[in-house]
Amino acid sequence: MLNHRSLLIMYLGAALVGASVGVLILFPVNEFVFYHEFKMTHSSGFAFAGDQLLSALKGETPLKTLFYALIGALLGLGSALIYSRFHRQLAQVQQLSQALAKDIERLIGQGESAELEFKSSMRWDYRKNAANKELEFVILKSIAGFLNGRGGTLLIGVDDDSNILGLEKDFDTLRRKDTDGFEQFLMTAITNQLGTEMCQYCNVIFHDIEGQTVCRVVIGPSPKPVYLKKSGDTKFYLRSGGGTRELNVQEVMEYAPSRWK
Structure with missing residues (x-):
């Protein structure tokens, strides 16, 4: 996935190429049309x-030249924007395809790792045998850790x-007691606590294993730091080794420049 520096270089290059096209191609083409339309001598x-x-x-003719340079630059930037979005979507599709290629039961058999984490539920506390809203924060913390890392x-x-x-026990705590209701609940939580733009990096797939429903969330790396909101505070989490840990301010300042150039 393109980082901020690569995107900046790409946009600047696209603007320069577009400006050149505007002056060297659009300008003379328009003059050629103008000649035939007004029967020049x-x-x-x-x-x-x-x-x-x-x-x-x-x-x-500085004003006319500048006009065509600006038109070309805008066309170049528009093309670069379309390409960057396509590139990002392609990277997500490739990541999702790779994840789906792994057999889900074999994946579970591998156990947790830096790129794989298990959670019993998002709403149902098996220890208390009751719904527990705090578990939602645990899920979001894991997602934030993957977003701030390399994905997973x-x-x-x-x-x-x-x-x-x-x-199934999670389903019973929801208004809509099925996979659609669970996905909607999860995405709403991500939107409210991590930011709406983070939903595009979280792809949700459901699997039926031995009559039980398992949710697989394939998470891509975020192009910017992600902070989790809780009780008015914002916290930074990172997937490290086989766990997710909170970084303090100094650690975030040291980590961010190497992750988001």
Whole structure:
């Protein structure tokens, strides 16, 4: 995925190339059309367009030249923006395809790692045998850790020992008691606590394993630091090794420049 420096270089390059196209191509083409529309006295439209371009390059028509340079630059920036969005979406599709290529049961059998984490549920506390809103924060903390790192996969409905618990008890706590309701609840939580733009980096897939529903969240790396809001505070989490830890201000200042150049 393109970082901020690469994007800046790409946009500047696109603007310069676009400005050149505007002056060297759009300008003479328009003059050629102008010649034929108004029946100019030059020997040919090509000669007229060439003379006009030569005058522009000599600086004799600065306003007209600047106009075409700006039009070209805008077209170049527009093309670069479309490309960057396409590139980002392609990277997400590739990551999702790679994740789906791994058999889900084999994935669970591998156990937790730097790129894979298990959570028993998002709403149902198996220890208290009751709904527990604090578990939502635990899920969001893990997602934030992956977003701030290299991305990864979060499986909800699987405990730390790789036992498949399913999401059925979570479903019972929701207004809409199915996978659609769970996905909507998860995405709303991400929007409210991490930011709406982070939803595009979190792809949700559901699997039926032994009659139990497991949610797989494939998380891509965020192009900017992600902070989790809780009780008026903002916290920074990072996936490190087999766990997710909170970084203090000094650690964030040291980590961020190397992660987001």
